Amino acid sequence: MHIKKWTAAAIGAVLAVSAAGAAVAHHSFATEFDRNKPIRLEGKVVKFEWVNPHSWIHLRTADGTTWRVEGGAPSALLRRGWNRNSLPAGTDIIVDAFRARDGDTRASAAEIRFPNGRELSLGNPTTEAVAAAARRGAGQ
Amino acid sequence: MVEGGEIPYKPEARERLAQNRQHLINYDPEAACYLPGIPRATYLPYPFQIVQGGNDDMLMVYEYANANRVIEMRAVEPPPIDTWMGTSYGHWDGDTLVVETLSQGPGEVKLPAGVMDSNGVTWLDRSGNYLSNTAVVTERFTKMGDNHIQYSATIDDPSLYTRPWTISMPLYRRMEPNAQLLEFRCVPFSEQLLYGDLLEESPTPAEGSAPSQ
Numbered sequence: 582m583h584i585k586k587w588t589a590a591a592i593g594a595v596l597a598v599s600a601a602g603a604a605v606a607h608h609s610f611a612t613e614f615d616r617n618k619p620i621r622l623e624g625k626v627v628k629f630e631w632v633n634p635h636s637w638i639h640l641r642t643a644d645g646t647t648w649r650v651e652g653g654a655p656s657a658l659l660r661r662g663w664n665r666n667s668l669p670a671g672t673d674i675i676v677d678a679f680r681a682r683d684g685d686t687r688a689s690a691a692e693i694r695f696p697n698g699r700e701l702s703l704g705n706p707t708t709e710a711v712a713a714a715a716r717r718g719a720g721q
Numbered sequence: 722m723v724e725g726g727e728i729p730y731k732p733e734a735r736e737r738l739a740q741n742r743q744h745l746i747n748y749d750p751e752a753a754c755y756l757p758g759i760p761r762a763t764y765l766p767y768p769f770q771i772v773q774g775g776n777d778d779m780l781m782v783y784e785y786a787n788a789n790r791v792i793e794m795r796a797v798e799p800p801p802i803d804t805w806m807g808t809s810y811g812h813w814d815g816d817t818l819v820v821e822t823l824s825q826g827p828g829e830v831k832l833p834a835g836v837m838d839s840n841g842v843t844w845l846d847r848s849g850n851y852l853s854n855t856a857v858v859t860e861r862f863t864k865m866g867d868n869h870i871q872y873s874a875t876i877d878d879p880s881l882y883t884r885p886w887t888i889s890m891p892l893y894r895r896m897e898p899n900a901q902l903l904e905f906r907c908v909p910f911s912e913q914l915l916y917g918d919l920l921e922e923s924p925t926p927a928e929g930s931a932p933s934q
Contacts, residue, residue: 631802655802664801
């Protein structure tokens with residue numbers, strides 16, 4: 582590339598993500614979720630929030646509870662082929678996730694599955710690592 | 722600035738305009754340092770910088786709140802999601818850069834002073850004028866000598882306006898020898914609006930009716 586002059590401000594601006602409004606600082610997986618509390622959630626999508634630092638799937642399970650499942654950042658989702666039509670409200674999905682430490686109806690997942698078996702990555706690298714470790718521990 | 726002097730809202734779009742006008746400082750996302758969108762980013766009172774490579778995409782960096790946008794120099798296609806600054810596609814028409822920006826949408830947003838709006842829109846100014854995520858903003862940048870660019874933006878949004886309408890203005894280059902973008906940290910000026918409801922001993926923000934829709 583023959584770009585004449587990149588100022589620090591330009592580079593900083595390219596790297597900056599529009600997160601004005603995210604009220605929660607970005608913590609690690611371990612502080613918020615418990616790798617020893619896996620849970621399988623099945624239900625219908627109520628809402629999908631495209632926000633930073635993590636996207637959130639609002640999922641209503643059969644008993645009427647609405648869970649919030651953490652996914653990756655919008656940039657990570659877009660790179661994995663997600664778009665506005667990927668998860669419409671009313672879609673049935675199955676999620677293997679790790680529960681929040683504080684007992685709230687909140688969990689973090691590495692991917693979602695549809696009833697026909699298709700899987701879709703959520704672009705959440707730390708949760709993917711935890712899920713992979715869990716599978717290795719279970720001898721798979 | 723508006724060619725023709727008036728923005729041609731449809732009657733059903735005027736209701737939201739009236740709502741915006743009743744709650745300007747509390748509903749304008751810019752008052753809470755959210756991203757300004759296009760074309761508002763161009764005429765905010767803060768400079769911006771155009772970074773232009775060889776045959777690459779172009780980058781516009783705005784001093785306001787780290788706003789920036791990449792202009793992808795390829796054919797327009799529907800953007801995968803709505804974003805605050807939209808997705809911009811550009812091409813050259815002779816010596817004029819033509820940029821089309823689509824899918825500008827705040828989505829669900831917590832407005833200044835705390836009201837949740839599930840159907841956020843991009844504001845054009847502090848007077849409540851707005852466009853929606855079905856708008857296409859077509860900008861034209863034409864260089865008029867070394868220090869001026871003639872700028873126009875045509876906004877086409879069939880859900881809000883009876884016809885496309887255009888704003889135009891010259892852009893002036895900052896001629897100082899060491900001109901550079903500084904960092905405008907917006908949040909310290911808007912703390913009361915952004916976080917006032919979290920202070921333990923402050924009056925709660927005035928209750929306003931929720932925005933329509």
